[in-house]
Amino acid sequence: MTHFLNHYTLKYTPLSPLHIGTGDSYEPTNYVIDDGTLYEFDTGAVVQALTSNDRKELTKIVGGKPDTQMLKAVQKFFYDRREALKPWAINAIPVLDGVVKLYNSRVGQTANHEGGGNQVLNKLEIDRAAYNSITRQPVLFGSSVKGAIRTAMLNQTNKGQSLPLIEDRRTGRKRKENNLELQQRVFEFRAGKFELDPMRLIQVGDATWDARDNLPTAQVFITVNRKKHKVVDEHGNERKSQAENNQNLFKLLECVPPWRYRAFGAQLTIQQVNSLQAGSANSKLPKSELRFTIQHIAKTCSAFYLPILKAELTLMRERGFLDKKWDLNIQVLLTAMADKMLKGQVFLLRVGRHSGAEAVTLNGVRNIKIMKANPEYQQQTKTIWLAAQTKDQRTDLLPFGWVLVEVESGDILETDWSELRELCANQHEDAQFWAEKHTQQTTRYEQIRLETQLRHKQEEIERCQQAELAEQVEKIRLAKEQADQQRRASMTEQQLQIETLTQHLQQKQAIKVREQIGGPLYSAMRELINQASEWSTDDKAQLLSVAKQILELIGAGSNKKAKELLKNLQ
Secondary structure (H helix, E strand, C coil): CCCCEEEEEEEEEECCCECCEEEEEECCCCEEEECCEEEECCHHHHHHHCCHHHHHHHHHHHCCCCCHHHHHHHHHHHHHCHHHHHHHCCEEEEECHHHHHHHHHHCCCEEEECCCCCEEECCCCEEEECECCCCCCECECHHHHHHHHHHHHHHHHHCCCCCCEEECCCCCCEEECCHHHHHHHHHCCCCCCHHHCHHHHEEECCEEECCCCCCCCCEEEEEEEEECCCCECCCCCECCCHHHHCCCCCEEEEEECCCCCCCEEEEEEEECCCCCCCCCCCCCCCCHHHCCCHHHHHHHHHHHHHHHHHHHHHHHHHHCCECHHHHHHHHHHHHHHHHHHHCCCEEEEECCCCCCHHHHCCCCCCCEEECCCCCEEECCCCEEEEEECCCCCCCCEECCCEEEEEEEECCCCCCCCHHHHHHHHCCCHHHHHHHHHHHHHHHHHHHHHHHHHHHHHHHHHHHHHHHHHHHHHHHHHHHHHHHHHHHHHCCCHHHHHHHHHHHHHHHHHHHCCCCCCCCHHHHHHHHHHHCHHHCCHHHHHHHHHHHHHHHHHCCCCCCHHHHHHHHHHC
16 A cells, blocks of 8 residues: 555664754853852742842943943853852753863953954853753754755756856856756756745654763854864974964853764654656656655765765864764764665754755865965865864864764654664773763752752741831831820910920930930020910929929039929929
8 A cells, every 4th residue: 555655763873973953042141150060040940049139239340331341241240140040050961171161261351452452352142052942952853854855856857967057147158057956957847836846745744852861962062163184384393273263263162062862853754755746847846756765865975965964074083183982983873874875764864053065065066265364266165164172182182063864664663773872882991970960960959949949939938027017016106196285275375385395304304314404495495484384284294294304304403493393383
């Protein structure tokens, strides 16, 4: 029975560091590196981890002029508080020792100076690999895989032909085909007839992370540029590439680590339309000879990418760049997969950043622009980008982007490839050590988070209780003030004057100030007594009581003049 849709499972094993970017990056204001680990945090972590004083200081820093000094201050602020932030990290990945040293030497610092002394801030951005925003695990886009497959299928169909000259419709002059025209000619489709493109019959889904271990899913590398062939000056000294000479022209890349056994899994679907007619003027199907089977795809990809891999390995060995252990493992793998490759059960691809111009151009068509004072076009690039631990490293380097793809029919149960699994497992001693250490840290950090959350909860309860108490005190104060106002409203003028004098006495008593005869308090008392001749007996009695306390306060109880003054109230 013929199926209209043939489904296949693809299992991807990265063989070298793999980076497929999205334009996103880690900024040194939302990560810190410490003890060989990058800790990513968000604004929620800042709120939870920092004290109120720290938050005030951060607000003060970011409230300043948005210039280089402010950015350096923010970087240093977070770096100095890394111990507080680490337990609240939303992501943690290992980084190589060289990256740690680079970060420590540059965080919060100036990378160099432009002409005129202007500072150039080294922002220490790390380009992120594509990831699932929910699981935070890497993703391998189906479009990247399909693009790599398309290049191999175009190369095989083109059969090494060079670009023909065509007449430009606008100028009428002869010129070489552009990229789109090449694809339309080779795959026999045209603008407005994209349904004739044979690759439309092939759908490749995004690959999700499928590794069944507790190892880290990413690692940070430094990209370095090296000349493919040794060039010496008149003194016999090797000339470095322009990128190598520029101390700041390198990148920090988050990559999927190499040798992760079947790290990704995805579905590939091929529409089976051989029973349908094609080739007529009104047909909406690619020609039958351009309908690719999974075996054809696998064998074609290996035929295209395997020579590129071998050539790159040879070049890197000759230049002394290649990591010897990695080289040995690749040779073991190539031998082990030879029979499967011939059967179309496995194939090689190269995808992602720094795949090399040779892997994205066709044989016979390849015409790579070499950037120099007078740009020129050649069949090969002059330099190669490699994955390193330090920016000055020239040995033990790795290429980027090599992936082994296994093909399984949708009707066949998954089978283990023990030789590949064991080969991969032997490469992760450092990763396993990091994972065990991180697991211990995670347990400790969970306890720290719990304790901090409980403390914040208690502080919140106390703030609420204080607010409630303050509200009650304010209510009492307002009630007392209202009652006092009502009481004073019912008092006579004489009573109000006596009360005022009493309050002055109490103030003096409270601060223990010794008044003298003739002082302000005594003068106020005397003036009030002189006005009291017409007061009621009760008011006079009350004023007399206050006057005696005043005289006692100033030590004038036996003073003759004072006694004479009090007789006016008796």
